[in-house]
Amino acid sequence: MIQKPQIAWGILWAACSTLLGNAAQAIEVKVQPTKVRLGDTVSILVTPDSGETLTEAPTVKVADKTFPAFQVAPNRWRALVPTTPLEKHGRRSLTVTGNQQTRNMLLWVGSRRFPTQRIWLPPKKKITVKDPNYEFRQADKFKAVVTPQKYWNGTFVRPNAGRSSTGYGVRRYYNGVFAKDYYHRGLDYANSTGSPVKAAAAGKVSLIGRESEGFRVHGNVVGLDHGQGVGTIYLHLSRIDVQPGQTVASGQVIGAVGSTGASTGPHLHWGLYVNGQAVDPSPWLWRGFD
Ligand SMILES: [Zn+2]
Structure with missing residues (x-):
């Protein structure tokens, strides 16, 4: 069940859409915060369409990486997705599968400026x-x-x-060289x-x-x-x-x-x-x- 990607900028309520016209299989996906920036934790909340149940964990994938979803209330499942200063800002694919329905969406991660520090280390x-x-x-x-x-x-x-x-997120130069894998964690x-x-x-x-x-x-x-x-x-x-x-x-x-x-x-x-x-x-x- 493929649908065109939707932009998930802001709170995203995925509308139900099924080829069989079987609304009983629909799921809703809510993304928070409304504006994601690098370093944020992204909450992906998955619920069934009204009146329906979602008793098995949905699959949540961001950029083809799967994140575990846990039940946080009856019929409410959530995955927490990390973002870090080492990533590129921009869009990622967000794919949620539950109740035999797959929703293809886009998750936008905004840029954020992190300060830099210059560290001079003495010989080891x-x-x-x-x-x-x-x-x-x-x-x-x-x-x-x-x-x-x-x-x-x-x-x-x-x-x-x-x-x-x-x-959080401060980047560093060590002895004048940018440490590309370092950020203040x-x-x-x-x-x-x-x-x-x-x-x-x-x-x-x-x-x-x-x-x-x-x-x-x-x-x-x-x-x-x-x-x-x-x-x-x-x-x-x-x-x-x-x-x-x-x-x-x-x-x-x-x-x-x-x-x-x-x-x-x-x-x-x-x-x-x-x-x-x-x-x-x-x-x-x-x-x-x-
Ligand atoms: Zn520290």
Whole structure:
């Protein structure tokens, strides 16, 4: 069942369209936010046409990549799609299949300017670590966690009271060379060592790493799984107050600000991952994705 692509700029209600004239099979697709920009999390909400049911997970594809859809209420399914500063702005194909109907649409992702920083690094210090990739393998495992259960409710809370020092998406030149794969994958809060770090939302501890165990970049780190492909990570901690697998409440203290790992002064680096990609956490603080 093919139809001409529709522009999904703004809230998109896909009209029902079937070759068989069987309106019972129709689905509606709603895209939020109304204007997507690079770094945004895109919510793709799929519901059946009025009076109908949608009891099986629809398939949601953006640019031929499939994203998991979870039931958020009876007959309401949602996929969360990340966008990042490394992508090109512009249109992507959005294909949603449910109740044997396929809808072909276009998703528009607007451009956004990210500030740049110029960093001059001294010659590398010789650090001997038994397995330098251990921390990155652990971090990759954290980013790959997708739990069907949704642990969070409502908006996320600011994990530290400190001043915002570096924003999301900042690009860098290292020693004059543009780092094309680098963007600041979170928000930094400058604060004094020992200042409490709170869980941004309810979740489960899915990563604990310590500088003493080889986390020389992240430093002491906690990762939380909030369910449905959403996770948050807290870097450079001076202290860790939680255990692997522990359930935490929104706002619960999980550790303290520090300067462990690759850090030039006490601050919290807070990252938010959606299906493996670091998105801008800000919309999760002010509007949320419930
Ligand atoms: Zn940072």
